[in-house]
Amino acid sequence: MSLVNYATREITCKIVYYGPGRSGKTTNLHYIYGQVPSDRKGQMVSLATQTDRTLFFDFLPLDLGTISGFTTRFQLYTVPGQVYYQATRKLVLQGADGVVFVADSQSRQLAENIESFQDLHANLADHGVDARGVPLVIQYNKQDLPGDLILPVAELEDQLNFRGVPSYSADALHGPGVFETLRGISELVLRRLSPTTAGGR
Amino acid sequence: MADDIRALSEALAVDPSSVAFVALAEALRKRGDLDVAARVAAKGVERHPSLVDGHDVRARIALDRQALDEAAASWESVLRLVPDHRDAQKGLGFICFQQGRFAEAAAYLAAVAEQDPDDASVAAALDTVRAAAMAGPRSSAAVTAPVADERERSTTMIPAVEEPAPITASGVAPFARRATWSRADAAILFDDLLTDVPGAAMHLDEAGLVLAGRYLTEDGRDLAAEVGAQLSGVSDEATRAMRHFGFGAWTQIVFETEVASVAMAPVGQGLTLVAAARTVPLGFLRRLLDRAADRIRAWVGE
């Protein structure tokens, strides 16, 4: 549910980074946090365990500036990837305007990717949301790892992207693909508020 | 007023050498932002040392902050620039009176009266000062010259908890009961009600600023502004509570502390407040509050 304030011309959108444990969701937010000037961001909040795994969520508020005369703000969340944090994932997903699915490109993580992707759809359904109507992009992270450890993007596309949503290969630790992913989901989320597509989904 | 202040602030920001600081400081003073007003005025006077209005507004702000010496210094600056400046002479007359320097007070006020013999308020103030001069020095003079005789101390002394001391009543009223009061009587408006009571009385405006009366400590300091600011908050709380109590408007609050009993009542747009030593019966304190309320109504012309 994007919040649109017509009086003050402000828009606030919630974007959730979803994916299996250790796929790089928090790393995406850390990279963004590191790149964005301080006047455009709030404090990054991480509710993490002692081993640096996300316990509840990471949260990063961003001030995107003015778009079509609206002051536009994004709230970026991550969910904990580990299977046993299912309830928390569901809670964080509540009210999301867009989802970035961060897949781990390593071959041995394929099953976890598929399971997490299914989990995403199930949780959206539990919130009464048709997954096909939610802006979604997929990021194939860790594409910088040696070729023998990862699956090629084409194969990952076959396995995960049956909806044909925008997808990006990335190395979230060093930055490539992070910006493009955020740009991609931003565009989809904001497009829903534009006159040509509003109510169309 | 907020818009005026914003506009003046912006004007001053654009041109810091502008004399808009006078109007801005005055607007802030009226709004009760005395610290900010004082800073604005001080900076302005620094830039414009020969601007009479700058010194004048600075003096009035200092007076509102109960900084009598600072106010006097500013008005003395005004008089150096314009020797017959009436407001400065009036102000200095008031301050001298407050500080027990009755002869000097009378001299300043006489100078004003000479310029404008038709100003009834100045004439009344001059009467008050002369009557006080004839009655002898008041306790407030003890600030600079300690009074040896305990009986000569003010009637309006409440001991602080830290330094408990016996409260004494003076038999000397600074002036007799009168039917009319002038602006110059503000500080001493309730003194004659307190001749037989070890206590203090004051009236606060709706912003919690002292409009009349005083609260003298044993050593002669007037804590009316501090005490008033603290206690006026109780009145705000009461107003909020009444919406839920279904008791109609509140008429009086009384509370007893270790050393004093305090009673307050809403009068007009402000709050009248009396405090007395615990030895004063509560019933008498309520009567005193009623009389003080009547006095303030007469003074503001309600």
Place this chain on the structure above:
Amino acid sequence: MRMSVAASWVEAPLKQFVDDARVHYAVLLHPSGQVLGQYGFARSVDVMTACALAAAIDASSRALGMLVEGKAFPSLHYAGRERQIFLAEVPAPGGRLLLLAVFDWESSLGLLQLYHEEFRARVGEMAPPIAHNAPAIAADFEKELNKNLAVMFGRA
């Protein structure tokens, strides 16, 4: 007053609550963490953080309440050394909302509870049944989006 609202109907009840309860901060939010109105915060990004955390507290305490008591806790109170936090549910025609308030000794838990009740009633009267998101963004917004993202990422 440092107040901002995302929906105009929020302003009057929130202002009344702040005036009555004398709190330092007050935020009305959706359980998803989206702010509907706030008083006290200077930066919008700080409001968003407070909302995210409040929504998390609400979500976890509801789950905890269901676990230990079979029902969700209607409100939560945390008393710190200087400041206290009050988080409570506000039913609205369009669904449940949350009120987060931060206060000190100038107010009290009793006062917060009292004025929360009044706030609930006012929100119940004033909130619209469903929030409608009408078209807002111009069709060709991509250029501005790209430019702003580029500025954010230092690529401008």
Place this chain on the structure above:
Amino acid sequence: MATTPFAPLLQSIIRHRGVTGVLLVGEDDGLVVDSVLQVGVNGAAFAALTASLYRKARRSAEAAGLGRTGYFELDAVDGRVLAAGKNELVFIVVAEARINVGLLRVELLKAVERLP
């Protein structure tokens, strides 16, 4: 009805003519510890608001150098509220306007003295 060890204290006050409620309240949180109220008296509101008033008066008086506040009274057109505190508790009496304030004040201060 009062249900705590404070019940006898509350009962000793409620029996006076014109008294419509007696409450024992936490001074800091304004929550009711125990109370005896006539029908229609909003105990939670009297508790929270009177505790707040009492606290404000106490703090203001201390800040003004007047020491600890013992007794507090608010008079209104149609009623009165009396309060006195001890050990972070405030004893509150809600009454009609026409009561014997002197007697109630003494009874209230006695009851407060008996608080633990």
